[in-house]
Amino acid sequence: MSLVHRPLGSVDYVTTFEAQKRFTAERGPDTPDELWLLQHQPVYTLGLAGKPEHLLIPSEVPVVKIDRGGQITYHGPGQAVVYLLIDLARRNLKVREQVTLMEQAMLDVLASHGITAERHEGAPGVYVRDAKIGALGLKIARGCSYHGLSLNVDLDLAPFLRINPCGYEGLRSTSLKEEGATVTTDAVLAQLATRLTELLERDYPLAR
Template sequence: MQVVDALPLVVRRLGLVEYEPTWAAMRAFTDARTDETADELWLLEHPPVFTLGQAGKPEHLLRETGIPLVKIDRGGQITYHGPGQIVVYLLIDLHRRRLKVREMVTLMEQALIDCLADYGLAAARKDGAPGVYIGGDKIAALGLRVRNGCSYHGLALNVDADLAPFSAINPCGYEGLKTIRMKDFGVTDGVAEVGEHLLAHLERLLAPRPAIDRP
């Protein structure tokens, strides 16, 4: 069994940034990358915005709120981003890390589950509904786009975000789905502190895996 060389992983902590310029930057990064381009994780927050996936149905926005709606190129339906919610964008060469798309989704979910476990919260996956849940209520969402074997977009974890905007949508297309946050369980750490826990788990799970020598 051969161990692959260490793969560089750049972490960028961007703070509070507008959605559309960040989305454009992800696409530009992915279009310009080469075999030598390091993978990157972008940790950030967005001002209030609804995003609707490429196959998303506009009727999942239940009422007008004044929050902008942006139609984007990830999978999935509608979700909300806002201050107090951790967003991590994963700009990853899946082939180089020997990951298939489904494995990448599972990795993202596991990082969230492990991060929440750091705070004594027992989170889990739900069959047929990507994301992470506590007691059936959604605490984290995810959505990816893969182009030429490289991913962008990523995941969002509710830390102490205002949950009111979620009442104006069917989160991720599920009518009546309750959305929760870490603050509801007595977690006092903010986005910066929780973000470092989440980054550590993502970096651990994205570490190079052994390559199997085949005859």
């Protein structure tokens, strides 16, 4: 049973959020795992523990309360988003292992473009020096994950200045473009899908 890659293009956040919940509620033991590859129209998302005060300067960009962990973040055009709809139990995969795997995929893709990034202890995601370039968040329901990761490729970083990204006051954001890489968001999405698939199928193959 192969991992399905589903390119969705540029999509509305709420519609995609509802589709993830519906997919997870309706999937069965033989439903293939999927990676949804997309970009979002501008939106702030506020996680379960999210504090509204982390939105410093309200704007026309909508704020959507959602069911992943974490605080507030921004999604917009030029950001590579991958949602991982994975049956963790079937792959004998723990949540912490999936988080590490997602971070590793972003680190590897960044390295392929000459960008040295790193993890920060206690702060999920990936960073270039003191600036965040990749974020992640998951929800587990019925033993399956949804939501996923976002990697800043070539997007307007100004909306991050209106928030405390992920709840951290003064946290800077950066992107592949800011770090000198010339690559399209679609190309980065394809790279992320390939690397995530390699890691999932090599390290956490389906139980037989």
